[in-house]
Amino acid sequence: MKDFNIYVTAKAGIFDPAGAQAEGALHNLDLKMIEQVKIGKFIQLRCDDSTSLDNVRQACDKLLANPVIEDYRIEPVSED
Secondary structure, eight states: OEEEEEEEEEOTTOOOHHHHHHHHHHHHTTOTTOOOOOOOEEEEEEEOTTOOHHHHHHHIIIIISOTTTEEEEEEEEOOO
16 A cells, blocks of 8 residues: 655645634734744555656546635655
8 A cells, every 4th residue: 555645735826715714813812922823735646556746636636626716735654
């Protein structure tokens, strides 16, 4: 089996309403030293051994991320 971790975040310049709301709530809790909050998605994939990094990219481009407004980073998980 192959495992992959995928981190999806809004592209630079795209408004992140969940992050902005969390930032405001933290400021209301007197945590004004926190200057910016961005909230994204974390996805774990478990695949069969024939799965390539290109297959995972295709899954991200076609379904798991919106390439118009989101960036993603794929990290293969090493077996220890």
